[in-house]
Amino acid sequence: MTNHIGYLYYHLSYYLYPTATYKGRTTTMDMTFGNRLTSIRKERKVSQSDLGIKAGVHANLIGRYERDEAIPSVEVAAKIADALSVSLDYLVGKADKQIDQALLDKVLSIQQLPVEDREHILYAIDGLIQHAKTRVAYKK
Numbered sequence: 001m002t003n004h005i006g007y008l009y010y011h012l013s014y015y016l017y018p019t020a021t022y023k024g025r026t027t028t029m030d031m032t033f034g035n036r037l038t039s040i041r042k043e044r045k046v047s048q049s050d051l052g053i054k055a056g057v058h059a060n061l062i063g064r065y066e067r068d069e070a071i072p073s074v075e076v077a078a079k080i081a082d083a084l085s086v087s088l089d090y091l092v093g094k095a096d097k098q099i100d101q102a103l104l105d106k107v108l109s110i111q112q113l114p115v116e117d118r119e120h121i122l123y124a125i126d127g128l129i130q131h132a133k134t135r136v137a138y139k140k
């Protein structure tokens with residue numbers, strides 16, 4: 001179990017540090033974890049104190065994360081992501097796009113349907129997407 005936690009911590013820290021060195025190669029990230037956390041928190045108009053309460057950590061620790069003075073564990077980072085309603089991948093900078101939670105819930109609902117119903121719904125969605133793309137293309 002300890003090896004798995006160390007493995008996760010190593011890979012999470014790779015995304016949290018502004019630069020990481022692996023096998024002699026240095027990779028520079030566009031935003032540090034702290035910058036990304038600050039940006040998302042302010043965008044959502046959540047105070048450090050409120051975020052700390054929702055994530056189960058002290059507000060001072062949220063401030064340390066934002067200043068890149070400390071790195072949260074995988075568990076704490078996941079709680080912060082949940083409290084901000086973003087994916088952990090988005091919070092740590094692995095994904096550049098946020099997934100709309102309402103849209104994701106609909107996709108998960110479709111996934112639970114019988115195969116035949118799911119195929120019909122996806123066929124209809126494909127047609128609607130194609131129609132919308134065509135409409136947008138002709139407006140240009």
